[in-house]
Amino acid sequence: MANGGRAEASTRGSRGGPVLIGALAVDSLGNGLFLPLSLVYFVELTDVPLALVGVLLTVANAVTLPIPIWVGTLADRFGALPLVVGAQLLQAVGFLAYAWVSGPVGILVSSALVAIGVRFFWSAVFTAIADFVDGSTKTHSRDTWYALANGARTAGLAVGGLVTGFVVSDGRDATYRAVAYAAAACFTVAAVLITAFVRTGSGHAHEPLERSGYATLLRDRPFLGLIALNSVYALSSMMLGVALPTVILIGIDGPAWLTSALLAGNAVLIAVLSAPVVARLTGFRRTRSIIAAAALWAAWCVSLAVLVPGQPGWVLPVLVAGTLLFTAAEVVHAPVSMGLAAAAAPPAARGRYLATFQYSFTISSIIAPAFFATLFELATAAPWIALGLLNIASIAGMLLLERHLPESSLKDPAPSPS
Numbered sequence: 001m002a003n004g005g006r007a008e009a010s011t012r013g014s015r016g017g018p019v020l021i022g023a024l025a026v027d028s029l030g031n032g033l034f035l036p037l038s039l040v041y042f043v044e045l046t047d048v049p050l051a052l053v054g055v056l057l058t059v060a061n062a063v064t065l066p067i068p069i070w071v072g073t074l075a076d077r078f079g080a081l082p083l084v085v086g087a088q089l090l091q092a093v094g095f096l097a098y099a100w101v102s103g104p105v106g107i108l109v110s111s112a113l114v115a116i117g118v119r120f121f122w123s124a125v126f127t128a129i130a131d132f133v134d135g136s137t138k139t140h141s142r143d144t145w146y147a148l149a150n151g152a153r154t155a156g157l158a159v160g161g162l163v164t165g166f167v168v169s170d171g172r173d174a175t176y177r178a179v180a181y182a183a184a185a186c187f188t189v190a191a192v193l194i195t196a197f198v199r200t201g202s203g204h205a206h207e208p209l210e211r212s213g214y215a216t217l218l219r220d221r222p223f224l225g226l227i228a229l230n231s232v233y234a235l236s237s238m239m240l241g242v243a244l245p246t247v248i249l250i251g252i253d254g255p256a257w258l259t260s261a262l263l264a265g266n267a268v269l270i271a272v273l274s275a276p277v278v279a280r281l282t283g284f285r286r287t288r289s290i291i292a293a294a295a296l297w298a299a300w301c302v303s304l305a306v307l308v309p310g311q312p313g314w315v316l317p318v319l320v321a322g323t324l325l326f327t328a329a330e331v332v333h334a335p336v337s338m339g340l341a342a343a344a345a346p347p348a349a350r351g352r353y354l355a356t357f358q359y360s361f362t363i364s365s366i367i368a369p370a371f372f373a374t375l376f377e378l379a380t381a382a383p384w385i386a387l388g389l390l391n392i393a394s395i396a397g398m399l400l401l402e403r404h405l406p407e408s409s410l411k412d413p414a415p416s417p418s
Helices: 002-010 017-037 040-045 050-062 067-078 081-098 104-134 142-170 173-197 214-218 221-251 257-280 286-305 312-344 347-357 359-378 382-402
Strands: none
Touching (some): 040 173, 067 081, 081 104, 142 173, 142 257, 257 312
16 A cells, blocks of 8 residues: 555645646846856956966866765755756856956856756656656656757757857846846746745655665666767767767868758757657667667768868768758767666765766867867767767667566557546
8 A cells, every 4th residue: 555655645735737847948048148158258358368268267167076876866865856947056056156256266166156056967868857757747758758848958058159149249247147137037937936846745755765875876876878879879979079070171161051951950850849759759679779870870970980171072961961861960979878877876876866967078078179079080970980980889789788677678668548
């Protein structure tokens, strides 16, 4: 009877799903507003040299690396949604501090506040969405909710970046500070919306495991294998933004505006297609959908490896087609991989598992610039050959891993209407 009561409680109480997705879009709008100014903001508003600004920002991000381990434990104990709200408020405080920075100490403190908030957010938000789905009677599956969140995030980032591109063109200090204030306002609004209107019921209340700490996770070889394979996909997903400007300007001698056009098109398609595409994948094995994404990324790598300067007649169509392949891979991978990770995790330890899963993205974000730049110096095709081979190898790895993951995690069953 007690178990039945717990199961009943976990299927009711969640509310505010549309507000949650909207708040995530507002949150990403705040990130998008400031993303184009990550370095230039402090260079323009302080006398701190660019090289030192880069070091300070690196240090601010480095100190956040242990945070997911702590966040995962807190999410399992208290629920992830309050952590998401706290992360947004912390980022709001950090961006408010940006407007008053004048020297190296201020840069380090304010950027550390933002970086800690960002790490808290990404370590908790996917668990919060899974908790919401557990306590929801909506007809969307968990993967579809992840797809809606991915689309909202991409749209917010794109709109924020576009707005900032226009408003800072005059170069005035007051305009830069206005962007920082606007970013702070976005995070505050997102936090207020979630606090006021979103509930996850008792979605995070699950029967405890006898041993559910990180030691148990470290013995879960299939899940560790999933993290390792996802590092390849995370690296692939980051390479468009990291490499495209260099590929266009140096690799093919193309116009600078082409980078913005392709990135904008990528963002629009992800925002529009994520949910409907993933909804159609319900019932298929998640592992096979991820394999399809890996194959699409490998094909994208081939398209970039063959590009040469001075032949726009065929190079530009290949570049556009390749970007469409990348977009299709990203549309599938982002929500399905999170759905697989959430389903493979024991419910009582899901916060810890999903927080640790985020290290695949953290590690890849550290590796991506050096991976591309070093190989691109050797040959313009070298990074794409290497990345394509990694994706091809990952297909075999995923087929092998599929046999060892929990059977219940392999498919995303569509919830029955109620």
